[in-house]
Amino acid sequence: MEIKVLKPILGANDQRAEENRGLLEKNKIVAINFTASPGAGKTSLLMATIKALREEFRIGVVEGDVSSAIDAETVSKEGIPVVQINTGGACHLDATMLSNALANLPVDDLDVLLIENVGNLICPASFALGEHRKVLVASVPEGHDKPHKYPVMFSESDAVVLNKIDLQPYVDFDRDKFYSAVNGLREGAIIFPVSCKTGEGIDRWVSWLSEQIRSEQRA
């Protein structure tokens, strides 16, 4: 008698994330999920990224926040299609929220979707959205010990952007310790030290990101 081996049924969120991924690929959209602490500078990084890539790619944005539409308003002023998700009390975006956002975006006219997750270094790590890459935004004033304290998020991110390097002279931040902690969690992790304020390092970050987008488009 044949023994049936059933694949584990995906959890509801993972199943919805796969549907999102299907919709994104059908529309040839590459999606990037940005996570960070509150105040690390996700929105500033998004704005710098939009400025650098908007000639090459048609960009859309999803903003996730517990409350307020401050970030969506900032993005909208640039004439970029944007949907604000207010999670109410929830501390992360989930795949259903992204699915609802996709239904409100002009998916026929986008190449890239930048998703700004809720400011939280813990919970968003547990909820796949259907994204192609995860990018963690850390910042110098938060301190070099953050990878040790929030290891899951760091270990699951394809790249780490270390923002606010212009504040390095004024704080106790050991960049070597930060780099080795990140590399200990994810071997060969790519780290981009940047200052969204001065523009330092943005070129290298944007060049990596556009190569990731082109690589997914070819896939």
Place this chain on the structure above:
Amino acid sequence: MEIKVLKPILGANDQRAEENRGLLEKNKIVAINFTASPGAGKTSLLMATIKALREEFRIGVVEGDVSSAIDAETVSKEGIPVVQINTGGACHLDATMLSNALANLPVDDLDVLLIENVGNLICPASFALGEHRKVLVASVPEGHDKPHKYPVMFSESDAVVLNKIDLQPYVDFDRDKFYSAVNGLREGAIIFPVSCKTGEGIDRWVSWLSEQIRSEQRA
């Protein structure tokens, strides 16, 4: 026939929080719950607070982190009784975790318990621990819009410590906007601008905290 009106049954966490509160009061311990974003400077504030108050009060500490014992080691070097709680994946401390920590602290010999919650501006707001006061630690480089984005935590905190004011000259932080946002969420909110690095403002914060402790001891 008499109609019985049942009080709503407390949730499991609230019930445990009440038990913690009973244990704290039986032992005349005043407990303060510190919440913040990752990297706002909770541990630095705790260290400054311990230094200022250790002559007057016998202090114990509970450190909450997803992972690592970095903060507990820092506290322990000062000869202060400390328990580190590693939450695993959980993004907040709950009352059962505090109950376990209390069982591992010399409760007969403490006047004050400083509880450092997990770095997260969202979820810890939903879990009472049995504490007497909640203090939110914000920091200047996080930006003045944080109260709008994380309103529940700000509205539930008895005091807000605004740390890293020494970085004010180097960042775009509008202190008036921050103050009015905090006051909009909690009228008459007490805000303490401090720098744990230079010591500026610590006196006023510590003076308020010790008055809160004495007031609870008299109650």
